[in-house]
Amino acid sequence: MKFGFIAHPTSVGLKRHAKLIDLTERSFREQDRGFSPELWQWRNLVPFFALDEVVSSTGARCSGIVDYMPLTAEEMLADPRTVARRVEAGIEDLKARGAEIVGLGGFTGIVGNRGIHTAEKVKIPVTTGNSLTAYAAYQNLLQAMEKLDVSPVDTEVAVVGYPGSIALAIALLLLEQGCRLTLVHRGGDEKREQLLGYIPQAFHSAIRLSNRMEDCYENLRFYVAATSTGGVIDPARLRPGSVVVDAALPRDVMPAHTVRSDILLIDGGLISAGPEVSFGDAAGNFAPKMFMNGCLAETLILSLEGRRDSYSLGRVLPLEKVLEIGELAQRHGFTTHPMASAGERIGDEHYRDLQPHHRSSSQGATASSHGEQREASLARFRRHINPLLADFYQFNHCERVFQSGSGCTLTDLDGTRYLDFVAGYGCLNTGHNHPKITAAIREYLAAEHPTFVQYVSVPYHTALLAERLSQLAPGDLSRVFFSNSGTEAVEAAIKLALAATDSGRLLYCENGYHGKTLGALSVTGRQRHRNAFEPLLPQCSEIPFGCLESLEAELRKGDVRALVIEPIQGEGGAIVPADGYLGEVRRLCTHYGALLILDEVQTGLGRTGKLFCCEWENVVPDILVLSKSLSGGAIPIGATLCSPTLWDTAYGSIDRCILHTSTFGGGNLAAATALATLDVIEEENLAENARLVGARLLDALREIAAQYPFIRAVRGRGLMLAIEFCQSFEGSIESTVQELAHRLPWNPRSSYRMLPDSAKRHLDKAIAELESSMQDMFVLRFVSKLSQEHGILTFLTANSNRIMRIQPPLVLTEAEASQFILAFDSVCRDMSTFLD
Structure with missing residues (x-):
């Protein structure tokens, strides 16, 4: 059976959307068939889309035509009689094109006395779709109550738009559930008896009538809205915990100036097709299966049923028919799940901020199940820390909450164990909760040693640590400044260099990373980290990493105060320079009188196979920067080391x-x-373990990578490794367009050539960005598969979404390395559908 449907735009923006569809469709037809006056005539309806075949979960089939009447609700209200005649003409047109039933969306169903007069004028069944819309909105509210653990019995709900057909049906359904209702209507109190007449006498004690929204805001938290005017509910005045099921088009909730996380605005009355419903193989992932308006869905369901009778006409919708269409929808695989808010799917996290406002004193405030604890943690993170990062976690399946860690293993709330190959981005060289380190913390706290004693006494343990670092560090780096993080340690190094020199520039390397405070960011060689914070420190110049000629060219100018450099670029993707490079950097800096600041925040403390990476070439920097794993990741700490001579030059007076x-x-x-931590690193010889296990890991990964051209490189030293991917999608969109272009009846190439140059530039840029993001997505699937299927945690580097870091704790065993190798090989096979 074939159906027709007349939709209309509910906003100016959607009207322009319809205008775009109309202009594009006519232009394409003109390119296919040539110009004709008939093609550019006035249209009553604008073609929107066609469904060539819908197959429900029962195997029932139908097809349909969906057209737009290009008028907003306000335009229809201005001349309803003319619009009613246009609706009738549109129905006749759809009938002539094969429709056996026609659905009327929004105001096209309201004009013509809610479809009654329209049905009398045309010789084809019609429906307003209000029954399924009412059913869906009613279910939306019950589902929200269930999520919030609120019983409908004796819960008061505001039904806004009473006694409109949808609002009236919802009111009757809610009364059957035991709800108390405030029925919000237009007009004066003189209509009281008439308004009460729609409700059976037995329910009158459970309702109150109001013509003022203000009567609801103070006491109510549940609303269902379905007026014909829109814009009647002020979200700013809703109580915390409020839920509004807005089934009106245009929407009854006014646009909000600020987004509130403590209320939930549900796009009410929507229906989605389940996975067992097909909209035709050609439509594939682009089929309009999700969040259909109830009026369209009802028309489709009736067509699947082969029902050639009018439905949902008039103000009073029989409840048995409302429930019947809901049951039929479910039978054919259409549901009110998932729900949406402003077009975005609603998940459990959307209810977290509302639950405290609905929880009775007898209900516990603590999530009980592991799943609830995880969702509650994610909701708190989204609400109070970083909502977009929370979305990223969910999108990429890494919204885990770990409850314990030991060595290289993390265990989540469900008891699932993961091998940690991220290790806090290099903070956990000694692994999670090393027993000797945690014992030292317990002993310190048990002894009640003082922690914060600046300027009123000498810090005993801090002085011991400074002495220990001086003994371990190369050369005469025997003065230590302590801070709380790597970026602070870099800031201290920069300020030390500036204080010890008269004037000139700082040099730093492309693709380098030194932190995100303002000074550290000024010498970080990745523009995307810097753009939002410019201008940064002046007189900072960038040079290529690994290029001695560029370095000497800058040093030769005689105005360089210091060079800030990593011996191996960490966030840049474990970029290892050529042998001898660091030694030559030291020689050149000495020759030209520039200070060498060596950032060993990631490379230090055994990560590359020696305690300090600079020891591979016997280099002694002027300033050495440490952090991350200096305390085994347990307590924030950073350290900036220099010689006594340099420190005295910078700060060697009482004033300085x-x-x-x-x-x-x-x-x-x-x-x-x-x-x-230093005891553990030395006693367990972790640097040597990193060298041996890292070398085996590097060789095995390179052997695997040689089989797969989407791996550009595996590199690094010790257990500071990285895998760079290159699964290029460059030119894919252009090729897709070209592949389709000659098969389409219109002329895409000519259409593109007619675009202004500025439009082409923007399109080309957007296409390039999209193709680039597909490469990023490919690498993220590797990350997801390793964790979801093999229980191994990896992540990307800060400077590139196409480089996967391999930085496990230095306590990694051969067996654990083998587990990673097998898992990585398996994921490579799975992802090898396309080999360039």
Whole structure:
């Protein structure tokens, strides 16, 4: 059976959308058939889309035509009689094109006395779709109540738009559930008896009538809205915890100036097709299966049923027919799940902020199941920390909450164990909760040692740590400034260099990474990290990493105060320079009188196979920067080391000795933890373990990579490795268009040539960005598959979404390395459908 449907735009924006469809469709037809006056005549209806075959879960089939009447609700209200005649003409047109039943969307169903007069004028069944819309909105409200653990019995609900057909049907259904209702209507109190007449006498004690929305805001938290005017509910005045099921078009909730997370606005009355419903193989992933308006869905369901009778006409919709169409929809695989808010799917996280406002004193406030704890944690993160990052976690299936960690293993709330090959981005060289480090923390706290004693006494443990680092570091780096993080340690290094020199520039390397505070960002060689914060520090110049000629050319100018560099670029993707490079950097800086600041925040403390990466070439920097794993990742700490001579030059007077300080830097607890960490690194020979296990891991991964051209490189040193991917999608969109272009009846190439140059430039840029993002998505699928299927955690580097970091704790065993190798090989096979 074939159906027709007349939709109309509910906003100016959607009217322009219809205008775009109309102009495009006519232009394409002209290119196919040539110009004709008839093609550019006035249209009553604008073609929108056609459904050539819909197959329901029962195997029933139908097809349909959906057209637009290009008028907004306001335009229809201005001349309803003319619009009614246009609706009738549109129905006749759809009938002539094979429709056996026609659905009327929005105001096209209201004009003509809610479809009654329209049905009398045309010789074909019609429906307004209001029954399924009412059913869906009613179910939306019940589902929201269930999520919030609220019983409908004796819960008061505002039904806005009473006694419109949808609002009236919803009111009757809710009364059957035991709800109390405030029925919000237009007009004065003189209509009271007439308004009450639609409700059976037995329910009168459960309702109150109001013509003022203000009567609802103070006390009510549940609303169902279905007026014909729109814009009657002010979201700013809703109580925290409020839920509004807005089934009106245009929407009854006014546009909000600020987004509130403590209310939920549900796009009411929508129906979605389940996975067992097909809209034709050609439509594939682009079939309009989700969030159909109830009026369209009802027309489709009736067509699947082969029902050639009018439905949902008039103000009073028989409840048995409302429930019947809901049951038929479910039978054919159409449901009110999932729900949407502003077009976005609603998940459990959307209810988290509302639950405290509905929880009775007898209900516990603590999530009980592991799933609830995880969702609650994600909701708190979204609400109070970073909502977009929370979305990223969900989209990429990494919204885990870990409850314990040991060595290289993390265990989540469900008891699932993961091998951690991220290790806090290099913070956990000694692994999670190393027993000697946690014991040192417990002993320190049990002894009640003082932690915060700046300027009123000498910090005992901090002084011990400074001495220990001086003994371990190369050369005479025996003065130490303590801070709380790597970027703070870099800031201290920059300020030390500036204070010790007279004037000139700082040099840094392309693709380098030194942190995100303002000074560290000024010497970070990745523009996407910098753009939002410019202007940064002046007189900072970038040079290529690994290029001695460029370095010497800058040094030769005689105005370089210091070079800030990583011995191996970490966030840049484990970029290892040629052998001898760092030694030559040291020689050139010495020759030209520039300070060498070596950032070993990631490479230090055994990560590359030696305690400090600079030891591979026996280089002694002027300033050495450490952090991350200095305390085994347990307590924030950073350290900036230099020689006494350099420190004295910068700060060696009573006026200058405390020019740069840090409130919590150099605390005794962090220092005691760092001392225990250094003991573990030395006693367990973790640098040597990193060298041996890392070399085996590198060789095995390179052997696998050689089989797959989408892996560009595997590189690194010790257990600071990276895998760079290159699954190019460059030119894919252009090729797709070209492949389709000659098969289409219109002329895409000519249409493109007629675009202004500026439009072409924007399109080309958008296409390039989209193709680039597809490469990023490919790598993220690797990350997801390793964690979801093999229980191994990896992630990307900060500077590139196409480089996967391999930085496990240095306690990694051969067996654990083998587990990663097997998993990576398996994922490569799975992802090898396309080999360039």
